[in-house]
Amino acid sequence: MIDSVIRYSATITAGGLMLPEARKVAALLQTNPTQADWVKAICADNLLQKNTPATSTRQANLLRARFGTLPKAALKLIASGSQEAAAQLVFAACIKHSTLIADFMRSVVAGHVRRMDEAIARREWDIFLSECAARDPAVESWTASTRTKLFQVIVSMLVDARYLESNRTLKLRTPSLHPEVRALLKHHGEDALIDTLELRP
Known part of the structure; x- marks a missing residue:
């Protein structure tokens, strides 16, 4: 059940799963960097190999905020596990960090799996956003380009996390949570997150 009082954010337009960057940021965070260390690694050393310090900072800060939920x-x-396990944990962080993604998983993706639908239709994103706007009127102010970008980012995440076959067909895949991911989340009491990742009602 989705809560009746919710605040949604469009900040995920700053980046999708960004797995290569996520691995680097996770490795950096394992060293418990000071703010000076963080700025040096992200901006001066260009850890993420971006064209501008502003892009590096924006993406690194988003990843750090996501990882703070896990x-x-x-x-x-995330830093050194298999690609499958790392991708699933990064996606788990996205779900924890973004109510928009979490609600889309529970409302749209899980609903399709329960009904055994083959694919997600683009129009369902518009219907979903209308439902979001009923809970958070600020969603109404999002521009058409922002709405489109959000859909593209979420679809990209779902492809990278292996919930969709491709961003072209939007065909659903049967989710399979990596044993290491499941064990880690279970150990830390993240049962609700496991249910969301496994598309349980």
Whole structure:
């Protein structure tokens, strides 16, 4: 059940799963960097290999905020675990960090799986946003380009996390949570997050 009082954010337009960058940021965070260390790594050393310090800072800060929602033990698996496990944990962080993504998973993606639908239709994003606007009127002010970008970012995440076959077909895949990811989240009491990742009602 989705709460009746919610505040949604469009900040995820700053980046999708960004797995290569996420691994680097997770490795950096494992060193418990000071703010000076963080700025040096992201801006001076250009850890993420971006064209401008502003882009590096924006993406690194978003990833750090996402990872702050997960148990600290997740950083090691993101930084050096298998690609599948790392991608699932980064996506788990996205769900924890963004109510918009979490509600889309529970309302749209899980609903499709329960009904055994083959694919997600683009129009369902518009319907979903209308429902979001009923809970948070600020959503009404999002421009058409922002709405389109949000859909593109979420679809990209779902493809990278292996919930969709491609961003062209939008065909659903059967989700399978990596054993290490499941064990880590279970150990830290993240049962609700596991349910969302496994598309349970």
